[in-house]
Amino acid sequence: MSENIKTYEAEGIIIYWKPNICKHAAECVKGLPSVFNTQNRPWISPQNATAKKVMEVIDRCPSRALTYEQK
Numbered sequence: 285m286s287e288n289i290k291t292y293e294a295e296g297i298i299i300y301w302k303p304n305i306c307k308h309a310a311e312c313v314k315g316l317p318s319v320f321n322t323q324n325r326p327w328i329s330p331q332n333a334t335a336k337k338v339m340e341v342i343d344r345c346p347s348r349a350l351t352y353e354q355k
């Protein structure tokens with residue numbers, strides 16, 4: 285079974301999001317609304333904050349639906 289993974293790139297970071305395991309706990313949306321905003325398409329805009337800040341918030345994702353790789 286192939287896993288559904290979406291990717292979002294910006295300076296210094298690649299974000300991976302797995303919609304199938306997202307629990308919609310909204311830690312990301314509350315933690316950094318300039319980047320994680322479900323009203324936007326795409327809903328993740330990693331260029332709107334520093335890679336360091338984005339990584340801090342992703343580390344709080346309880347389901348690990350969000351992960352990242354540093355470029």
Ligand code: SF4
Binds near residue numbers: 345
């Ligand atoms: S913090 Fe993780 S589980 Fe919660 S809404 Fe964001 S991606 Fe989904």
